[in-house]
Amino acid sequence: MNTIASMSSADLVRLYGQRALSPVEVVRDVFARIEANAALNAFMPLDVAAALAAARESEARWQRGEALGTVDGVPATIKDNIAVKGVPTRRGSRTCDAAPASDDSPTTARLREQGAVMVGKTTMPEHGWIGVCHSPLTGITRNPWNPEYTPGGSTGGGAVAALLGLGLLHIGTDGAGSLRIPAAFTGVVGVKPSFGRVPVYPASPLNVLSHQGPVARSVGDAAQALSVVSGPDARDMAAWNTPAEDFVSGLDEGVRGLRIAWSPWLGSVENLDPEIAAAAEKAARILQEQGAHVEEADPPLGGALDIIRAMWWPTAASIVDAVPPPRRAEMDPGFLHIAERGRHYTATDYLNAYTARSQLHIAMRGFHERYDLLLTPAMPIAALKVRREMPEGGGFGDDWLNWSPYTYPFNLTGQPAASVPCGLTKAGLPIGLQIVGALRADKTVLRAARALERAMPFPRL
Numbered sequence: 001m002n003t004i005a006s007m008s009s010a011d012l013v014r015l016y017g018q019r020a021l022s023p024v025e026v027v028r029d030v031f032a033r034i035e036a037n038a039a040l041n042a043f044m045p046l047d048v049a050a051a052l053a054a055a056r057e058s059e060a061r062w063q064r065g066e067a068l069g070t071v072d073g074v075p076a077t078i079k080d081n082i083a084v085k086g087v088p089t090r091r092g093s094r095t096c097d098a099a100p101a102s103d104d105s106p107t108t109a110r111l112r113e114q115g116a117v118m119v120g121k122t123t124m125p126e127h128g129w130i131g132v133c134h135s136p137l138t139g140i141t142r143n144p145w146n147p148e149y150t151p152g153g154s155t156g157g158g159a160v161a162a163l164l165g166l167g168l169l170h171i172g173t174d175g176a177g178s179l180r181i182p183a184a185f186t187g188v189v190g191v192k193p194s195f196g197r198v199p200v201y202p203a204s205p206l207n208v209l210s211h212q213g214p215v216a217r218s219v220g221d222a223a224q225a226l227s228v229v230s231g232p233d234a235r236d237m238a239a240w241n242t243p244a245e246d247f248v249s250g251l252d253e254g255v256r257g258l259r260i261a262w263s264p265w266l267g268s269v270e271n272l273d274p275e276i277a278a279a280a281e282k283a284a285r286i287l288q289e290q291g292a293h294v295e296e297a298d299p300p301l302g303g304a305l306d307i308i309r310a311m312w313w314p315t316a317a318s319i320v321d322a323v324p325p326p327r328r329a330e331m332d333p334g335f336l337h338i339a340e341r342g343r344h345y346t347a348t349d350y351l352n353a354y355t356a357r358s359q360l361h362i363a364m365r366g367f368h369e370r371y372d373l374l375l376t377p378a379m380p381i382a383a384l385k386v387r388r389e390m391p392e393g394g395g396f397g398d399d400w401l402n403w404s405p406y407t408y409p410f411n412l413t414g415q416p417a418a419s420v421p422c423g424l425t426k427a428g429l430p431i432g433l434q435i436v437g438a439l440r441a442d443k444t445v446l447r448a449a450r451a452l453e454r455a456m457p458f459p460r461l
Helices: 009-017 023-036 048-064 106-113 156-164 180-186 219-229 274-289 304-321 325-330 333-342 347-370 409-413 442-455
Strands: 075-079 117-122 169-174 189-192 211-216 259-262 293-296 373-377 417-424 430-437
Touching: 009 023, 009 048, 009 219, 023 048, 023 075, 023 117, 048 117, 075 106, 075 156, 106 117, 106 169, 106 219, 117 156, 156 169, 156 180, 156 211, 169 189, 169 219, 180 189, 180 417, 180 430, 189 219, 189 442, 211 219, 219 442, 259 274, 259 347, 274 293, 274 373, 274 417, 274 430, 274 442, 304 333, 304 347, 304 409, 347 409, 373 442, 417 442, 430 442
Parallel strands: 075 117, 075 169, 259 293, 259 373
Antiparallel strands: 169 211, 189 211, 189 417, 373 430, 417 430
């Protein structure tokens, strides 16, 4: 019999229904493995008693045949910039309010409504400012493939939990790549859904750049999580607030007949590790072998870096300005540095950048009239060493956005994008392929991810 650690959310629910497994057994197993992997530092302080109480309630519902939903009794984690009622929202910062949140965010609420068991909150860099995972509050989160490397960020703790099966449904955020970067660095699935598909509350300072979505060990678990958390919530005025879509149905329909563009350089990338380029190209060929029409083509994304800097850096400045000056010394020096850069931008600069997003949207809309999907490497490099913010050897300047050129353009356009594993480097570190769809074509992205998962099983520890 498979171990609990190897099971999917669908496996758990099936066994619960057969009364062959109990949510209490599963949650106890998860906490035992969290403790065994404590050195990786993926979690905030845990409330084991509360999680076990929720698991007992789920067990009783299954025994009565009254499961609340499709994830009743399935362990879930939440990134620490998403509200969980009764738990502080620290955002990786010593300067954030340590008082418990008074209400659940929409994603947390949707999971609870379907009976998911909240295992705990996962670690992140301060205010999610960078694509690695260390913070003044929690220290260094480490990559299970090699603890001397980062799992990526900012949903770093969630990616570690996903890889090791420390829960099944892991919810994070993505303002410039924060779901896809750690997915690529740890060898799991990270899905940034279309903007507005998943309601967000309280609103993010990053506004239209910020998305919430799942990071998971398998495409099926990611699709299941997205099906739950995309339920409507009137508190988000920008959300679609239409009924949640079933992203699990049709997952195995494959890619036959899809028109796919393969863009290894995205038109402007200057540094790409040859190992990563070869692995991503191999994945593109595998989708072609599955019946997709694949050709090399670059999308029209000129100017994206300037746009996101003009929106990201001033936001960092506004966050720092809200902290009393005597306490700013407690913040990450790197975050303070980009906040200082942000002070050079005016309100007009920000608004011009905000408006320029529409031109990228229109250009990509035209691109997707020709192509159903776009494939790129998820990252041009493998995971960085811990404690670093820039890769060794130089070549990327002094801004981390330079080593994540494939992710942030699609925060600007709001399109769905996922990173899925496509191999390992010679050093044994994961490589990710990014799959991008037209706005609202989330199911097509997940279908392609699933086709790749079936044809080329993801590396496992």
